[in-house]
Amino acid sequence: MQHQVVENFTPTFVPPITKTPTHLGRIHPEKTPLFHQGDPSKYFYKVRSGVVMTYRLLKDSQRQITGFCTAGDFLGMTSDGIQHDTAITVTTCNIVRLTRAEIQADKELQQELFTKTCLQLEEAQDMMMTLTKKSASEKVAAFLVMLANRQKSETNEADIRLPMSRQDIADFLGMSIETVSRRLTALKSKQVIGLPSRHIVHIFNMGALKKLAGARS
């Protein structure tokens, strides 16, 4: 866990800074925790760049990844002042930490926080659909499409980065690591994607992938 500040991470797009807070964001290396499940919630965090994941642990050390946050997303919202999940950077991240007072003081920022919280709620509800109605293949395809969208790769063919591990994907989609692997290789044999390396997916046919993702809403 050496805290080397690696600045050669590849920012595929410029974070849309709608508001410039007082403090400039801090750079967090990959796999750095922001807060832990059970911590008192003192701050809000706004992601400027990079990927943060939040997860929840159960007694038997089972894990549910509740979301991946990218540029523009907020973290640390809670109804009771206690963090319900742990947040940890997946990649190197630029993150702004905001106090409650700072939010209160800034009407516009407050509005943005509320809107983003609503968005996260919608995404969580979409996820409920994914978890219950989609097959394993559809889940994996949908996950890749989501990543592509977040990386603004709207072209029909694109390389996307998978910074998280297979286990992370499994814990997000609610399936076993083996099934994730199998479905990925299945997509590969179908010529829809290529897997040049473990953390890179080349999408040959975005249209086909989206069909397989079964976006039926």
Place this chain on the structure above:
Amino acid sequence: MQHQVVENFTPTFVPPITKTPTHLGRIHPEKTPLFHQGDPSKYFYKVRSGVVMTYRLLKDSQRQITGFCTAGDFLGMTSDGIQHDTAITVTTCNIVRLTRAEIQADKELQQELFTKTCLQLEEAQDMMMTLTKKSASEKVAAFLVMLANRQKSETNEADIRLPMSRQDIADFLGMSIETVSRRLTALKSKQVIGLPSRHIVHIFNMGALKKLAGARS
């Protein structure tokens, strides 16, 4: 869709009115829609009493129930001004409709809305855990426990009302109606619950039920 004001619904508990808005709530009969998926979002709604459910439909008419709202919960939050799900009363409900201006004007109400939105987000994330990590039996047990909690039945033995249909439960828990039925009768044979009528569950042993619900967080 006759708006008859039926006042003989059974209020099992007094709604905790933390804030008294300008308008008194309106009574909505059961199965009355508040808004539909795709509608522009003009208002927020605050539930005073009764049960409202929200759901999302897919092209192939599959349905995911995203939540059941009871006294104190808000509806109508959205990130883009469009409703992402449909809200419909399950029972007769008392509901306050609030404009955005009214929320803006009232600092305290605004705070309450935000807190409740965070709570809904947490609940949605808890639901993700339930959907992925729990077996069918655990899901059904957990659902009954949730209902008992909302109906403030904290005693070890209690009658709880199941106002929604088996299909609703299935669409909430992400399983088939047959499995819901089977798991309920399994709980009955285990003497943990009784099923005096279709919409009433008698809990014989809340402790056992909670164990079966597998609350491992």
Place this chain on the structure above:
DNA sequence: CGGCAGCTTGATTGCTGTCAAAACAGGTGG
């Protein structure tokens, strides 16, 4: 009484989880 909708029960299939082992990548030290 008949009809209908919702619910329960039964039989069967198949997807996905589990266990197990092999392949692979990345890092370390000789």
Place this chain on the structure above:
DNA sequence: CCACCTGTTTTGACAGCAATCAAGCTGCCG
């Protein structure tokens, strides 16, 4: 540079849970 080690990913074999299809059952209402 190679051998080795370790953790991750892939592949394989198998079992089990829950979905599906299908048939009865119950309560309700005309």
